[in-house]
Amino acid sequence: MTNMPDRSALILNMALAGQVLLKSDPRTIAVPDGAEGTLADEVLLAQAAPEAAELEYNRLFLNPIGVECYLWQSVYADQPRLLGPAHHSALDWFRRYGAEPQDPQEPADHLGLLLLFHARLIEADEPVETIDAFARDHIVWAAQFAAKLKQEARHPLYLALAREIESMCSDKSGAQAM
Amino acid sequence: MSISRRNLFRLSGAAGAGLAAAPPVQAFEDFFQPARSVYADMKTVVSACGTCSPACGMLARTKDGVIQFIDGLPGDAHSNGRLCGKGAAGAGFLYDPDRLKYPMKRTNPRKGFDEDPGFVRITWTEALDTIAAKITHYKTNFGAESLMFVTLPSPDPWLRFMRSIGVVNRIDHRDECFQTDMVVLRHTTGGKTWCNDFANSKYILLFGWDILAKAKLVYANGILDARDNGAKVVHFSPTYTATSRASSEWHNIRPGSDLAVALAMINVIVSENLYNKSFVDSFTNFAQFETQIRTHFAEYTPAWAETLSDVPAAVITRIAREFAASNASIAPSHKKTLCANYNNATQLVHAIAILNILAGTIDRPGGRYFPRTHSVPGMDAVYPPPAYPAPTGRRVDGRDKLPHAAAVDAGIFSTTADGMLNKFPGMIKFAMWRDYTTLAFPDPPSMEKAMQSVEFSVVYDFLPTDTASLADIVLPGTVNFETSDIMVRDYNARFPQSLARSVVVPPMFEVRSIGFVALELGKRLAPDYFKASDGSWINLNTLLDERTRRAGLGENFADFASKGIVEAPAPFVPRTTFPTVGGTNKCQIYVPAFETGNAEPLPKWRPKRHQPDATFPYYYMTYIPAVHRRNTSQNNAVLHEMMSENEALINPKLAARLNLKDGQLLLIRSRAGQIELKAKFTEMIRDDSVLVAHGFGHRSRLLSKSRGKGARDGDVIPYAKIDDFVATRNFGAASCIMDAVVNLTPL
Numbered sequence: 001m002t003n004m005p006d007r008s009a010l011i012l013n014m015a016l017a018g019q020v021l022l023k024s025d026p027r028t029i030a031v032p033d034g035a036e037g038t039l040a041d042e043v044l045l046a047q048a049a050p051e052a053a054e055l056e057y058n059r060l061f062l063n064p065i066g067v068e069c070y071l072w073q074s075v076y077a078d079q080p081r082l083l084g085p086a087h088h089s090a091l092d093w094f095r096r097y098g099a100e101p102q103d104p105q106e107p108a109d110h111l112g113l114l115l116l117f118h119a120r121l122i123e124a125d126e127p128v129e130t131i132d133a134f135a136r137d138h139i140v141w142a143a144q145f146a147a148k149l150k151q152e153a154r155h156p157l158y159l160a161l162a163r164e165i166e167s168m169c170s171d172k173s174g175a176q177a178m
Numbered sequence: 179m180s181i182s183r184r185n186l187f188r189l190s191g192a193a194g195a196g197l198a199a200a201p202p203v204q205a206f207e208d209f210f211q212p213a214r215s216v217y218a219d220m221k222t223v224v225s226a227c228g229t230c231s232p233a234c235g236m237l238a239r240t241k242d243g244v245i246q247f248i249d250g251l252p253g254d255a256h257s258n259g260r261l262c263g264k265g266a267a268g269a270g271f272l273y274d275p276d277r278l279k280y281p282m283k284r285t286n287p288r289k290g291f292d293e294d295p296g297f298v299r300i301t302w303t304e305a306l307d308t309i310a311a312k313i314t315h316y317k318t319n320f321g322a323e324s325l326m327f328v329t330l331p332s333p334d335p336w337l338r339f340m341r342s343i344g345v346v347n348r349i350d351h352r353d354e355c356f357q358t359d360m361v362v363l364r365h366t367t368g369g370k371t372w373c374n375d376f377a378n379s380k381y382i383l384l385f386g387w388d389i390l391a392k393a394k395l396v397y398a399n400g401i402l403d404a405r406d407n408g409a410k411v412v413h414f415s416p417t418y419t420a421t422s423r424a425s426s427e428w429h430n431i432r433p434g435s436d437l438a439v440a441l442a443m444i445n446v447i448v449s450e451n452l453y454n455k456s457f458v459d460s461f462t463n464f465a466q467f468e469t470q471i472r473t474h475f476a477e478y479t480p481a482w483a484e485t486l487s488d489v490p491a492a493v494i495t496r497i498a499r500e501f502a503a504s505n506a507s508i509a510p511s512h513k514k515t516l517c518a519n520y521n522n523a524t525q526l527v528h529a530i531a532i533l534n535i536l537a538g539t540i541d542r543p544g545g546r547y548f549p550r551t552h553s554v555p556g557m558d559a560v561y562p563p564p565a566y567p568a569p570t571g572r573r574v575d576g577r578d579k580l581p582h583a584a585a586v587d588a589g590i591f592s593t594t595a596d597g598m599l600n601k602f603p604g605m606i607k608f609a610m611w612r613d614y615t616t617l618a619f620p621d622p623p624s625m626e627k628a629m630q631s632v633e634f635s636v637v638y639d640f641l642p643t644d645t646a647s648l649a650d651i652v653l654p655g656t657v658n659f660e661t662s663d664i665m666v667r668d669y670n671a672r673f674p675q676s677l678a679r680s681v682v683v684p685p686m687f688e689v690r691s692i693g694f695v696a697l698e699l700g701k702r703l704a705p706d707y708f709k710a711s712d713g714s715w716i717n718l719n720t721l722l723d724e725r726t727r728r729a730g731l732g733e734n735f736a737d738f739a740s741k742g743i744v745e746a747p748a749p750f751v752p753r754t755t756f757p758t759v760g761g762t763n764k765c766q767i768y769v770p771a772f773e774t775g776n777a778e779p780l781p782k783w784r785p786k787r788h789q790p791d792a793t794f795p796y797y798y799m800t801y802i803p804a805v806h807r808r809n810t811s812q813n814n815a816v817l818h819e820m821m822s823e824n825e826a827l828i829n830p831k832l833a834a835r836l837n838l839k840d841g842q843l844l845l846i847r848s849r850a851g852q853i854e855l856k857a858k859f860t861e862m863i864r865d866d867s868v869l870v871a872h873g874f875g876h877r878s879r880l881l882s883k884s885r886g887k888g889a890r891d892g893d894v895i896p897y898a899k900i901d902d903f904v905a906t907r908n909f910g911a912a913s914c915i916m917d918a919v920v921n922l923t924p925l
Contacts, residue, residue, distance in 0.1 A: 015203040022209060024299060030204060055285065058298040064282060064642035064652050064880055070275050081273040081815060082686070083244045091242060098185035099210040104243070105686055113209055120186050120206045 007122065010168075013037055014119040017164050021071060021112030024057040026050050026157065042160040056155035069149050073109035076144050083107050090114060090138055097121075111145060111165075114138045143169035186210075219243070224251060224742035226665045226679035227265040228658020229807055232396045233665035234261055235743060236268075238682045245269045245659065245683060254743060256670045256677070262395040263820075264807055270814035271657045272683070276880050277640050278654035279687035281305035289630055289648050291877060297652065302690065302698075305651050309610075310702035312634045313343065316607040322346050323571025323605060326632075329612035331587060333663070334557035335696035335708075335718065336612075342563070342704035346571040347606065349589030351618050351808075358523045358910035359511050360586040365769045366531040367540045368757040369548050372669055374510045376400030379544040381504035382411045383497070385436040385511065385530065388419040391804035396669040410504075412497055414439060414489070416799060417827075417869055418862035430864055433797040433916065434786030435487035437522045439494055440509075440529035441783060442483035445475045446498035447536050453502060454538025461756060462535055467768035474780045486783075506544025507537040521903075521917050524910030525781035528769075532781070535765045541753040548753060549671035552746065554664050554729040561716055563707045574602055576900030581775040583911040591619050592898040592913035598628035601900075609635040612692060613655065615643035617809040617876065620895040620915060621850050638695060641813060642880045655692065660685040662735060664725060674746040676731055678739040693718050777909040784906055787898075787917035790866065794848060794919040796832075797867040800891040809873040812884035823888035824871035825858040828922075831865040833857060836924055843925040846870070848918050850896035853889035854925060868922060870894075894918055 012035040019029045020039070026046035046053035060069045070076070074084030090108040094100055094117060101108050118139055121131050142165050150162035186206070221240045226233040235251025248269060250260040261268075271277075283305065285296035316324045322344040330350045331337045340348055352360070359371035376382060377400045390398045401424060405411060413425040414436055422428035431439065447453050448471060458464045464471060480491035480498075487494075501507045511527045520526065539545025574597035575590035577583055583590070598606055609632045619625040622644075629635065629648050637649040646652050659682040666676050685691075697718060700708035708716050723734035732738030755763040760771050772779040790796060802808060805820040812818060826844045838844060844857045846868060855870065863869050874888030895918045903911055 011203060015205055019205045055296060055298060062280060062299050063297045064278055064646050068882055075275040080275055082275050083273055095213045098213050100213045102209050102211050116206050116209055119203045123203050124186055
């Protein structure tokens, strides 16, 4: 874990990043006790002025004539689409652990869901091989997402999010190489 | 890798101990639930293709609610068990990452393509409440004429909604498609425009229609079957197409002169008494108007037609004689063809109708026939509505000056920009677009300029079209895989063969059907029209069940869906009465009703709208390529890969005169506007013309594959004016899409 001070911080920041990706209104994001770092700071700041962050969330991720920060892993495949192989793979991972996304109408390979699941795997003390396997399958790709987000984001919350994800992916890329 | 199965839910016992010492990731529980199943759910679903209108049978295989493969439905007589390439690529619409996903509203009041609308996600309730409030506001303060709905008049709940609030201005694209045929056929044969028994034809006469590449598989199968059976296929077209290649002979006709050839053929058949005397005497009004008919067509000789069409008189005469001599001849007219799109198209389809009548093949084997379908009741039959308010107000498209077009509820795309910009500026305050974009209009920049004066607009679509850029609210729509319906199928309908369009996969994200939108807006604005007799709200599923039951297709829709197709094979019994308007059960060659209403009872020669001149010396034509569906498929991953941009197709001889090189950028300029495209040399077009594919030049930033690819063909096509239609007797309101002339400058 090259960029994280400890396991707890990693879990908290990963889960926090997942929430930021899943919730457009920063006031609905629960910053866990003990969460530290730029992303947690930016969430707290955004909660004080939520309108600008919410507008930015819509612009970056939902805007029908906006930018291309797609939230789904299948869109970053060689043949971009929704509900591609990454969706099925993610669903398989979730089900092996008795879980399914709450909303069946949303693709399972949403980066926010993937980060939450990854955090929960670590939290549950799953073997490191398992955690690395999931990262290889479903986290490493997010470096592309982070690069795009870094390029397009204007609000500090999402710039911090891009850096956080970039850091996680960088760390996981290293793990993969091992 | 072997992975032990655990349960990650903190409260589910087994995992609890393992998690006790870990920091909580509470959000996990917010977004995950205990799994309902472990293994992938595999299904095979019978449904109907929705890429275009014939609704070919489709077999879809799904895993976990995701389509894995789609194929034609074996045993489906309608489509011979096949899907065309566009149909097979249909899942690309469903899984397009760019598709609209949630209702959105604009937060930036400034409108323009260079403005960021600042869309934010809202709930369906907020969206529908806002739309309902805006409709009420504008209708109350400016009358129903201030509302414009850009949509086809279907499905039933949507039509009921528009009627219930007294919509005056509903417009659609049919003036660019088969509207002229609708106007003419109700008077001449009473038949439907797209039932052609090609498979049993012996002589097929095609004016301009690239029937094979247009990829209505139903027709393509029929044409190829006919060829196999020894039929002769004659194709008149300014471009050599897939249909030309499959034809027995192809004639490189001058653009806009099809009417001259058709009139001359009638001249030959009538003057030489070659018509099917038995049919004509028994089932037409020929005898009643014989003097007028013979006199009228006498001047349209093959020699006269040759001077206009470049088709030799001897060839016209020969083809006319062959057409009349065959006992199973057919001349169809149909969508996005030259027939529909020249200013003289109404006269042309009237002439084509006369050719079919003279051949005596109306509702006869090998001819144009009436579809044999199940009788499926509409919403009004199941839930009779209160009387609808009479629509009052001005028509933005000027349709009231063309009563024969009004009689088929035409809504004219080509004249709408003129209405909004010049005739009735500021009249339209509210616009709701459903599955249309400004690309579908001639001169899209003018339509976009007109739209900027609209105070509030809504777009319902499955993709973020260019029009969405100007919208105040965007509603995400379903595609065919996400909806249910009864498909009666009237393209290949020698006997009834209805197909259940079943939901293949559940709707993604928050997309909703237009039926849902109609019902919810109806509840808010016209509740009496959306209640059953017991006072409860109409339920769309109950409506579908009841329509199914009354049509005899099953006990309910689920029962029908379990069967897939319901057929009622029966011998084809030719009609002896023809339900023409004012025709006393006979086909009408001379149409008395066309003596009024800015029409003409027999088709006269009328030139196309614009002729080449010194300033604009070349013909400009557009086409829909085989791999695309109008302007809606360019972002489909598969179809985009097959054809991602358009080019200017030009004959090498003309290119040489222009000193133009293959691949060089070419400026195409008309009186309406200009586009730039790469030149592509082809011998398959006349050397006085340029040909451009329709559907490209999207600008919406989130159409990630198609944006900025190619150019909009419509930018070169002038919008039309209703008074010009009146003056030139374009009484079917043909859109003049093919009438532009241009000059060409290498860049």
